[in-house]
Amino acid sequence: GAVVSQHPSWVICKSGTSVKIECRSLDFQATTMFWYRQFPKQSLMLMATSNEGSKATYEQGVEKDKFLINHASLTLSTLTVTSAHPEDSSFYICSARVEGAYNEQFFGPGTRLTVL
């Protein structure tokens, strides 16, 4: 149980285009999902908290107009990187929190974004 999927697993796009990444909780409902960014050989940095039915909460320094988050259902959150630039190239990982379980989070397999 507690499986989280991400799609796509990797994407290459041209500078200036927008890319949407999906995060799904497959066998449980998640009112709260999280989006992280990870640069090579570094740790995960929380970008934003995605709340079902309400606006996402962004961490300091993360542009909400650049990284659009939509959490339209209890099993799906999407991250859209708008007008992507090469510096947005990174590994994006989502997680979903299991309610009432000491904030244990289950992570998706990640999406490798490369912006040319």
Added chain:
Amino acid sequence: SQQGEEDPQALSIQEGENATMNCSYKTSINNLQWYRQNSGRGLVHLILIRSNEREKHSGRLRVTLDTSKKSSSLLITASRAADTASYFCATDAGGNKLVFGAGTILRVKS
């Protein structure tokens, strides 16, 4: 910003040896969790230890927590080549957020 620091940054051992990784944090926590990440993959949850617990075991894993020193350790006994991965601690200080440490890259040589 990350609140956790881990040491060592990298650890290379022979198969069969034990591996110990340490994590320090800065603020009070509700719990601390350890995760494993294989190269280019997502994170796998290993173990969670609550702030009122001092030690926890799961298979070949042993985690300790010292809240007075704001530190935790992860011990992997009888390591295997398949344990090669990055290991991260993550602290839950409330507010639903996890703050990750810098991670330890473990390489187990067969």
